[in-house]
Amino acid sequence: MSYSSMFAPSFKPASRSSGPARRSILVVGDDPVTADVLVSSLRANGHAARLVVDGIDAVEAVRETRPDLVLLDRMLPGIDGLEACRRIRLLDDVPIIMLADLGEEHDRISGLEVGADDYLVKPFAPRELLLRVEAVLRRTSSPEETPAMIEAGRFRLDRARREITVGDTTLSLTAREHDLLAHLITHPDRVFRRDELLRSVWGWEVGDYSTVTVHVRRLREKIEDDPASPTHLLTVWGVGYRFRPGTAHS
Structure with missing residues (x-):
């Protein structure tokens, strides 16, 4: 066609x-x-x-x-x-x-x-x-109806600038990486299924779950000291992912 x-x-x-x-x-x-x-x-x-x-x-x-x-x-x-x-x-x-x-x-x-x-x-x-x-x-x-500045442990989300910092480091993120991490920062310690993230972050009712998997892997490479043993962006086996911000001094 x-x-x-x-x-x-x-x-x-x-x-x-x-x-x-x-x-x-x-x-x-x-x-x-x-x-x-x-x-x-x-x-x-x-x-x-x-x-x-x-x-x-x-x-x-x-x-x-x-x-x-x-x-x-x-x-x-x-x-x-x-x-x-x-x-x-x-x-x-x-x-x-x-x-x-x-x-x-x-x-x-x-x-x-x-x-x-x-x-x-x-x-x-x-x-x-x-x-x-x-x-x-x-x-x-479009700005979301949430506070302009959100802090979660070591992470700070500045919605006006579309910036996320970890400690003193401003992360270099793609637009979708930013959206995914911003969504997780605003919902710390909540477990999300991949289909929930596709709906909330991508706006898809139906989609390929590998899209979420790849973006999580890319985020781990940018926010984790050891991406193979993450301490912030955790896999909950059989369910999905959970974001643990840690403490401001960790």
Whole structure:
């Protein structure tokens, strides 16, 4: 099924009041039909969408324009989507949704491990893509009705700056890593199932649990002294994960 035939019959622009304000979205892909449909659909939904066709230009576009979101095809000329994602992560924590024909678990995990926030397998329903886009933009732009500053043991969450510090160190986090850790910091010692985290952090009712697993592993590498023996982000076997903040002086 072609992407033009997928989008044309069922796509309906959201009303102005149903989504976030106009945001800048970088679309990266060299398939002209798919790219045109994505750009047109995003613009119809109220966003400013820009297209680049290879991975090298994508990195430069992020460096120059700092978009609010990147839709990144995995298969690209120049450098592929995985390498482009790695390079973008060195520059910016912009949310990245990777689009790919490869749907095996190890393919999804490889995309998440290089820093993608979401991974969407082609062919996908147009509504699913737009919902993913809106969910990411809403989560990274809208303040939640919680205190602006939250302290939990060694951890401090500054919502206004979207910063999390451990002791005197400000963590370098992707947008989704930040959202996950922020959610756990606001609910210390509570055990979450992976499906609960998918709903609360990703906004998905149905999704791949490996998405949560990979992000937990990446967070452990950034917050734990020994990621193989975590003391903060704990696995509760057969259930899910629990965040233990520790004490301010631990």
